[in-house]
Amino acid sequence: MTQKNALIVDDEPDIRELLEITLGRMDIQTRSAEDVKSAHSLLAEHTFDFCLTDMKLPDGNGIELVQHISANYPNLPVAMITAHGNMESAVEALKAGAFDFVSKPVNLELLRNLVDTALNLEPLDVSKTNNAALSLLGETEVMQFLRRQINKLARSQAPIYISGESGSGKELVAKMIHEQGPRAQGPFIPVNCGAIPSELMESEFFGHVKGSFTGAVSDKEGLFQAAHGGTLFLDEVADLPLAMQVKLLRGIQEKAIRPVGSQQELPVDVRILSATHKDLAAQVEAGTFRQDLYYRINVIELKVPSLRERLEDIPVLADKLLNGISEKYGVDMPLIGEDAMSVLCRYQFPGNVRELENILERAITLCEDNTITPEDLNLTVRQVIPEALVGTDSETDSVNADTNDINETIIGEHEAPKTNELPGSLPENEDSLESYLEGIEKNVIVDALEATRWNKTAAAKKLGITFRALRYRLKKLGLE
Numbered sequence: 001m002t003q004k005n006a007l008i009v010d011d012e013p014d015i016r017e018l019l020e021i022t023l024g025r026m027d028i029q030t031r032s033a034e035d036v037k038s039a040h041s042l043l044a045e046h047t048f049d050f051c052l053t054d055m056k057l058p059d060g061n062g063i064e065l066v067q068h069i070s071a072n073y074p075n076l077p078v079a080m081i082t083a084h085g086n087m088e089s090a091v092e093a094l095k096a097g098a099f100d101f102v103s104k105p106v107n108l109e110l111l112r113n114l115v116d117t118a119l120n121l122e123p124l125d126v127s128k129t130n131n132a133a134l135s136l137l138g139e140t141e142v143m144q145f146l147r148r149q150i151n152k153l154a155r156s157q158a159p160i161y162i163s164g165e166s167g168s169g170k171e172l173v174a175k176m177i178h179e180q181g182p183r184a185q186g187p188f189i190p191v192n193c194g195a196i197p198s199e200l201m202e203s204e205f206f207g208h209v210k211g212s213f214t215g216a217v218s219d220k221e222g223l224f225q226a227a228h229g230g231t232l233f234l235d236e237v238a239d240l241p242l243a244m245q246v247k248l249l250r251g252i253q254e255k256a257i258r259p260v261g262s263q264q265e266l267p268v269d270v271r272i273l274s275a276t277h278k279d280l281a282a283q284v285e286a287g288t289f290r291q292d293l294y295y296r297i298n299v300i301e302l303k304v305p306s307l308r309e310r311l312e313d314i315p316v317l318a319d320k321l322l323n324g325i326s327e328k329y330g331v332d333m334p335l336i337g338e339d340a341m342s343v344l345c346r347y348q349f350p351g352n353v354r355e356l357e358n359i360l361e362r363a364i365t366l367c368e369d370n371t372i373t374p375e376d377l378n379l380t381v382r383q384v385i386p387e388a389l390v391g392t393d394s395e396t397d398s399v400n401a402d403t404n405d406i407n408e409t410i411i412g413e414h415e416a417p418k419t420n421e422l423p424g425s426l427p428e429n430e431d432s433l434e435s436y437l438e439g440i441e442k443n444v445i446v447d448a449l450e451a452t453r454w455n456k457t458a459a460a461k462k463l464g465i466t467f468r469a470l471r472y473r474l475k476k477l478g479l480e
Contacts, residue, residue: 070097164304167354186230194239212261
């Protein structure tokens with residue numbers, strides 16, 4: 001195995017010696033410079049696998065060196081040494097292109113983890129962007145740009161804030177960043193911050209020791225420990241309560257956490273990715289999200305486009321989704337008729353890719369002759385752009401027209417249900433509309449099966465649906 005080479009840039013002899021000894025014990029050959037000028041000379045004369053630089057140097061600062069390396073040596077990861085608690089400098093370095101940072105006094109265990117991660121980086125490879133197309137489908141310009149950004153940002157350890165509407169694929173983007181980076185062999189831990197009860201949140205994130213509270217019958221590992229050496233994805237981060245935001249900020253800044261009931265902090269090597277469908281800047285303005293945490297997790301923002309911004313990708317997405325749905329339920333993959341595809345490509349998709357999947361899943365159950373028609377899609381006319389308006393300035397006006405002046409009929413139905421025919425509210429024992437409707441559907445199907453002595457063909461006829469649709473519903477509802 002070829003010995004790795006590292007460049008150390010620091011004007012303090014004691015710090016340089018400490019870093020040289022630490023890296024030397026990792027079998028890494030080092031060269032040192034005490035200022036920016038000397039660093040430039042060494043970079044021009046030698047090839048390095050890693051660079052570690054102090055922020056303050058006699059003839060400049062580390063940010064300038066980071067920018068120089070990013071511009072001229074893009075495959076060389078560089079980490080910044082910052083003063084303790086100076087997160088502004090750390091964030092500035094990350095934005096300039098630094099791989100990561102370490103605070104003074106240098107924690108040697110964290111430094112070794114940082115160096116190991118940096119040395120696992122692979123050179124920039126365009127093929128990774130091409131391979132990513134297999135997971136993140138779409139050939140529109142916005143999707144090609146997104147894949148390039150993912151490939152680039154995967155090399156950094158900078159916290160990334162992934163913004164985008166619900167259903168647009170933020171978790172998929174986060175997972176791709178993880179899989180294309182040096183932490184790919186480590187764990188990827190996604191967590192929905194809004195799904196954790198506030199009273200359990202600290203224990204879930206940081207763990208606890210036995211006896212720390214009633215019910216703590218044994219030590220428990222938290223999400224940070226579980227993600228050690230990998231990536232922690234904080235989905236719906238805007239839903240974190242303020243008290244937890246403070247503790248999370250400290251954990252991110254210090255790269256250490258304290259389990260509930262413990263007197264000692266544990267170092268953690270975790271990359272933080274976060275996402276929310278909410279406007280996080282507006283949450284800061286409203287006082288529901290801490291500004292310091294916002295700037296810490298939003299070092300780099302990566303926007304995931306809505307499906308409305310890439311309607312041209314719908315055919316390839318629909319084909320992929322239909323294949324997956326058909327395999328899931330053990331049915332033949334249907335075809336999408338030209339008229340149905342035209343409707344899909346003009347629909348506005350408020351629910352993005354997740355909604356497209358739901359529409360296609362429903363269409364599979366309704367279609368006959370293995371072909372999906374516009375009627376099978378069951379879409380509201382209001383949200384489908386007329387063909388004559390596609391590509392015109394009137395398109396937006398048509399979509400945003402006052403709903404009171406528009407007939408909200410359903411494609412494939414003669415008339416939409418009257419509002420006064422629907423229940424005013426969910427029964428108290430029901431948690432969601434989806435579960436309530438599934439319960440009704442299940443009861444109706446069971447009644448039909450019992451009436452026909454579980455003859456599925458006869459039951460399908462009695463229900464007015466195809467045998468295939470009945471088979472799909474039985475699997476979905478767990479009746480088969």
